Amino acid sequence: MSKNPEFVKFDKVDKSYDGKVLVVKDLQLDIAEGEFITMLGPSGSGKTTCLMMLAGFETPTHGEILLDGNIISNIPPHKRGIGMVFQNYALFPHMTVYENLAFPLRVRKVEKDEIDKKVDKALSMVSLNGFETRMPAQLSGGQQQRVAVARALVFDPAVVLMDEPLGALDKNLRESMQYEIKHIHESIGVTVVYVTHDQSEALTMSNRIAVFNDGKVQQLSNPAELYEKPVNSFVAEFIGENNTFNGEVVDIAKDKCKVKLENSEILANPISVKSKGEKTTVSLRPERALINPTDKMDNMFTGKIEEVIYHGDHTRVRLNLLGSSEFILKVPNSTSNLELKVSEDINIGWNSTDARALDPK
């Protein structure tokens, strides 16, 4: 069975609410069948608007949205056959769990026996059998969330949209629900479009992540690539932590460039810089810098420890390095722990491939 790589297609979509500001700019996005794609971005970046356009609650100002090759811009929401999980679950408070799940089937005039069967199956998928007669208000947040997921899946939609569905849950529950949703996705192979502003959620669950900012997709790639190889400084900043150096390119080769900082020079990996003289922001993940490196590394410096914060599984060290006192190091805590003391000097080294010279901030 070949999967359609353009199952959902945003084709040059623009969206403006007031005719002055574009909330979504020239969006070009293909979503493959059975894929779990996450739209990640800060609030106001246009990700929810994209979801609403796909669901049919907003119309694109320009461009088309295609579902399985058909233009759906003029199809009303109830005919699109897209399941949706809302931010606050949007369970019908006057209906029992069973009635909530039966709603999409009843409006489709499904036979009673068939409804029972499907509701039962959907509930067992979220392990909520036996909760049929409960009212939503009698359920905990996590249970309500599962009902909402089950309801969005019960009528076998081709695509399921999830709009920050875990936002209202506490941290532990949120994490377990992330895995649960991921497993459900894997077991039934439905296409999921997931919207969140929580990067760890996006990294955990998705096949691919589209990072939104300012109405545009900044980067679309799988979680590992997104974290390891951000293409611009917004993505580098938004996903995970990173240390930045602002400077100017003074020498450039194929896979290395020399960046001049205020009073020193570092070697970096040229990603978005092309020529000498360009301004750049160099981004380095905190865990890529090593303390007292044994091997020879491209960049070797000495810094002064400003602050040591114990985080349980790792220790964060803030250094004064290369004229900046905001350089962060993440040191995993192990039995052979290093003695890190404030105001001591320590040697730091990193490879130029990990220091990505991106567009200037």
Added chain:
Amino acid sequence: MSSEIKQILTTDGIPLEVSLKKAEKKNKIKAFLLVAPLLLFLIITYVFPIGEMFSRSIDDKMITNMLPKTFKEMEKWDGQELPPEEVFTAFYYDFKVLVEKQEHGKLGQRLNKEKNGFNSITKKLFRQVKRKKIDESISIKEQIMKVHKRWRTVEYWQAIKRTAPPYTMSKYLKGMDMYYAADGSITQVDEDRRIHRILWLRTLEIAFFVTLFCFLMGYPIAHLLATLPMKYSNLLMICVLLPFWTSLLVRTASWMILLQQQGVVNDFFVMIGLVADDNRPEMMYNKVGTYVAMTQILLPFMVLPLYSVMKTISPSLMRAGKSLGGTPFVAFYKVYFPLTIPGIGAGCLLVFILAIGYYITPALVGGASGTLISNQIAFHMKQTLDWSFASAMGLMLLSGVLVIYWIYNKLVGVDNIKLG
């Protein structure tokens, strides 16, 4: 296993319950003292007047106090034939006291209400007593019977006996167009005189339709209010509330200006050619006027509870309904509408109860066919001065409202009502 629950003690050995009560006693007293003035106010302004109304509506002590000896003797009389000598004697002595106090006229009037013809025969008896023509040493029965032939008729004595109880339901019967017949049975008044029943039915009918119109008009307004962006909804809210802040009388008067035969609405109809100039419809001094004015005046009472309920309904519910495959109508009918029922309940109850006791508007624009039961109550309070009848009808109205509330509670459930 012992069925007794082990008593939990605090550290110093006092049972926990006692300790808790003691700790909370002070707060309870404080709380009570805080509400005490309001409680007192409610008792004075609400419980007492209603109690007073009730006692006035059933009070019939006047004759009971006037003829104490007579009624005592009458207890032994079976009421089939003319009463025995003792009753006549007792009646004579009671009457003599009344004559001395000059209250015999009141007795005649009151008894006349019970049976026509009493007025003249009490006057006749009065003259005999006044001139001391009655010889107390011989049979008083014979002498009274000679005064007028009616004193010899058993129906008149039966009428007196009927007035014996200090309380009567006759005012309530009157409110339902019924009365006690001569033999004490409850009888309906002649068909062409049954005005109260028409009024009750009309009151219910007008209250029902006004509620319906308010609902039909208020629901979309409330929905619009709840969904519009703040800057427009505030303006609309003011539009809804503005008439609310205007004097009731002013609003009713402006409806009079609008609806009268030479009024604005009729002028407009004539202008657009809807009606002929010499055939202007009457829109006032009938039910139409009452409907129009009352609907407009009571509309905010429907809109506000509906609005407060609709405001709490998340717009994502309608979206969920649609995304799950419901057409907009199905999503509305299955999802949105059931959630607004508490507001509908509160609004309808408010409007209905207010409408059922409405007075000023029907009095001004209702005319003959548009007046309600409260206008009748006012009429008896101010014109006929039959306060006990007015009280009786007031109480009937109150109990009617309570019955409606009870039925409503059975149907909708008071827990489902949300007033704000």
